[in-house]
Amino acid sequence: MIGSRRVLLISGVLMICAWTLVPIYLVALGGVGGASTIYAWPKPFWPASLSIGNFTAFLQIEGIWAAMLRSVEVAVLCMILSLLLGAPAGYALARFAFRGANLYRLMILMTRAFPVGILALPLAVSFVRLGIYDTVFGVALMHTALALPFAVLVTASLFVGIPRELEEAAWVFGCSGPGAFRRVVMPLAIPGIAATAIFAFVISWNEVFAASVLTVRNKTLTADLLTLLSEAPLQSQLAGGLLLILPSVLFIFFVRRYLFALWGVASR
Amino acid sequence: MRGQTLRPYLLIMPSLAFLLLLFFVPLVQTVALAFSTTTGTGVGNFVQMLDDLDFRDSVRNTFGLVLCVVPLQLLAALGMSMMLRHVRWGRDIILWIWTIPLGISDLAAGLVWLAILTDKGYLNTILFEVGVISGPQSWLTYETPGALFLAILTAEFWRATAIVFVVLVAGVQLIPREYEEAASVFGATAWQRFRRVTLPLLRPSIQTALILRTVLAFEAFAVVLAVGGRNFPVLVSQAYLWQFTNQNYNVAACYAVLVTLVSLAATLVILIALRPRAGESA
Amino acid sequence: MFKKLAILSGAIILSFTIAEARADELNFLSTQMRPLEEAQKARAQILKGSPVPVAYLPEEPPQLPIHLRADEQGAHTISLVGALHGELAPLASMLQPLDQEDKLITQSGVPEHVAKLAKLGTDHLMYVPWMQATYIMAANKKALPYLPAGANLNTLTYAQLSEWAANAEKATGQRVLGFPAGPTGLMARFLEGYLLPSYTGGVVVGYRSADAVSMWDAYKALWMHVSPNSTNYNFMQEPLLSGDVLIAWDHVARLQNAFRSKPDDFVAFPAPAGPKGRAFMPVLVGVAVPKTAPNTSGALQVIDYLLKPETQITTLRASSFFPVVQVALPEDLDPGLKLEGAAVAAQQGAKDALPTLLPVGLGSHGGEFDKIFVDTFQRVVLRNQPVKQVLNREAEDMQRVLDTAKAPCWSPDPASEGTCKVK
DSSP, X not given: OOOHHHHHHHHHHHHHHHHHHHHHHHHHHHHHHHHHHHTOSSOOSSOSSOOOHHHHHHHTSTTXXXXXXXXXXXXXXXXXXXHHHHHHHHHHHHHOOOTTHHHHHHHHHHHHHSOGXXXXXXXXXXXXXXXXXXXXXXXXXXXXXXXXXXXXXXXHHHHHHSOHHHHHHHHHTTOOHHHHXXXXXXXXXXXXXXHHXXXXXXXXXXXXXXXXXXXXXXXXXXXXXXXXXXXXXHHHHHHHHXXXXXXXXXXXXXXXXXXXXXXTTTTO | OHHHHXXXXXXXXXXXXXXXXXXXXXXXXXXXXXXXXXXXXSSHHHHHHHHSTTHHHHHHHHHHHHHHHHHHHHHHHHHHHXXXXXXXXXXXXXXXXXXXXXXXXXXXXXXXXXXXXXXXXXXXXXXXXTTSOSSOOOOSSTTOHHHHHHHHHHHHHHHHHHHHHHHHHHHHTTSOHHHHHHHHHTTOXXXXXXXXXXXXXXXXXXXXXXXXHHHHHHHOOHHHHHHHGGGSOOHHHHHHIIIIISOOHHHHHHHHHHHHHHHHHHHHHHHHHTOOOTTSOO | OXXXXXXXXXXXXXXXXXXXXXXXXXXXXXXXXXSHHHHHHIIIIITTTOSSOXXXXXXXXXXXXXXXXXXXXIIOOOSEEEEEHHHHGGGGGGBOXXXXXXXXHHXXXXXXXXXXXXXXXXXXXXXEEEEEEEEEEEEEGGGGGGSOTTOOGGGOBHHHHHHHHHHHHHHHSSOOEEOOOSTTSOHHHHIXXXXXXXXXXXXXXXXXXHHHHHHHHHHHHHHTTBOGGGGGOSOSHHHHHHTSOSEEEEEGGGTHHHHHHOTTTEEEEOOOBBTTBEEEOEEEEEEEOBTTOSOHHHHHHHHHHHTSHHHHHHHHHHSSOEESSOOOOOTTOOHHHHHHHHHHHHHHHOTTEEEOOOOSSOGGGHHXXXXXXXXXXXXXXXXXXXXXXXXXXXXHHHHHHHHHHTOOOOTTSOOOSSSOOOO
């Protein structure tokens, strides 16, 4: 027995799924369908022939695996750093009403509000002075700066929702401040941390500009591929676009259940 | 209680120090560029920016796009997270599918939507098959500004709604179900429950999602350039054009400063409009 | 959880040391041959026989000055730079004079005017010419039936092009002439190197002359038959392949995918002529050694290698850049490349040929100079503003740019004493 509201809900959910997936399917189509599919009119909605030549071409690029390894390193470092730096600040914003809180919010957002490409030259120069130009670590730091507003604000908005009483109860039972934080608040903050991790990973993975300005040889995969692809035939551009989304989509797949860590818990 | 008043500052200190170390010097240097002219310090570059052929259009387009796309995305993401609450089966797979656009780089998203919306693209193929149009039709030119705006809006909406959605999904879980159950015991309709219970409790997440999305919306240009070409200048694309094509770093810095001021102003408006009201726990 | 994080970070920091391998290679940063296939060929074919191991690093043009500045600050990463003349010009102060290569250039038959450009307005050779290209026209064979009576592709005029496009529109119901007027398209080169000099005989001096006014009027009329998608096009090869556009003007490298993948469907031919001749502009790519190069002697060896006739032919096959040295083209060239090569030769050898040189003295102001042409185009053609008024306004802007750069006139404008003046 399915009620009409249920039908409405299910069809709505399916429609949004289609809305998200169809454009991705079209990229895939362009990537494997070959030139004839791409330039046809009217456009076919399934490939006339399948060829994975565009994809195998990528995997034969010199140094592609090293670039991929660097990309993963940068993304993971960025994730760790933005959580380590951002979560405490988020907690401060949520729990304490302190002077300058809004000023701090604006300062954190500055890194996102200022078009980062315009900073390229002075950034590169100061990275040279800091000795981190053309290093994986330097790119990770840059990406951390870009992910930090997400880390701070998202964790803050979740810490606000965690009842202070819970934390105080933990103090009563003899936990120290940090102890209460770790045993009581942290588990409740897992969805926020998962969301932050997703943002940090995806931002870092897809970031092209800073990665290509701040490195010469140690380019991340995205920066490397996008330079190579910018003037390539359309079908290899689409194939590259598809290849590049796979890692982030996989990452979200593995982290998604942490986003739901509290689903049902809070309702008890 | 001295420790208590110091504690928030100790907690924000690492992130602040990090940004100052990494960002402060380049930022100041760039802002200085905006004010330095061949004859010394002044606002000459800003005058040149105001005088730029595309300046007015880019202001109009930027605000038009942000004011349309951000509220739409907030509504959509709210709707999506509410729907997700009622889904019983496969919730995490649905969540995953809905967040896939998050993983797509701006450039790839631009490519996709160009392939869909171009003259001989997928949209026109469908319209052609069902008999609405008789042949390829242009939507993305300076002759069709309305369609072009809708096209860019659609592409941006598709690409970036997931950001808002993920923030809200994380927040929705902290709303205790008892509140809503209590409300429904007292005879509140679904809409009333949403308005009076869910929305206020979700306010911190909405505020965060709005701020992040607005700041990013002012920054977005890759999709706009891919779909709109030269026909839809926005402030950021102008900044990049001046920096890399015209190679005038000073005017580029002016555009960058303007974009920053505008997004920070928008952030302030959101912070004030959605601030916690008296009596609520901060 | 924290334990895991700590292990992970440790593993990452450890792996930094691994990433530093291959450091003995010489870093060759290039803004050309960036597309995937070309970069692969540059590594596997062109540079394979290099006397010094080379890491070929394709990079977007905006990043080039940034990397060189970073090197100046002590990073010392890049030994060799390959870039367009226009990209190298603003960087002259960061490059080593390469006068020791003078002899090589003369011996291999690099034309004198090309060698002069490579001095970037100084007394020293600042880069070594590496390869060259130009801009030509391309058309789908489907468009040929609409050619106006008596018109010959090799001697086409702008008036005939206009008529051709009008005929094609009448017959197909679509505007099928296209220009790369998108955000990263090379429209500015069309206006400053092709259209304007064809009507006024120069680039700067006659910017607001009566000839220029008639040119803009004619172009506005022609634009009625131009695809409105042109302001979205950056590369014309895609719309040509999709059939959205049947006739187009662009850089040979930005047309090559069309010619290479379907050489039987397309024809290549010289740019049209105006009342003052058939103006066209060369594209010159040079290799330069930064002052901060960690391996200058290696870089010089690579330069010598790149100028060898065999390497130049390999380069042509891999990209669509033609040799700068004196060398006979092989018979077994790719058919698409042959098409382009024939059109380039016809354009250079035309009776009414009017070569427009690249600006020498604009330095870092080249971008703003281009903007004036694109702005004029936008105002006159797209926004319908009165021609004379626009030209007066933009001419003032042009004078301001020339004054700031203190640039003397360059060919085909007559040589000037001191800064070039718009009349």
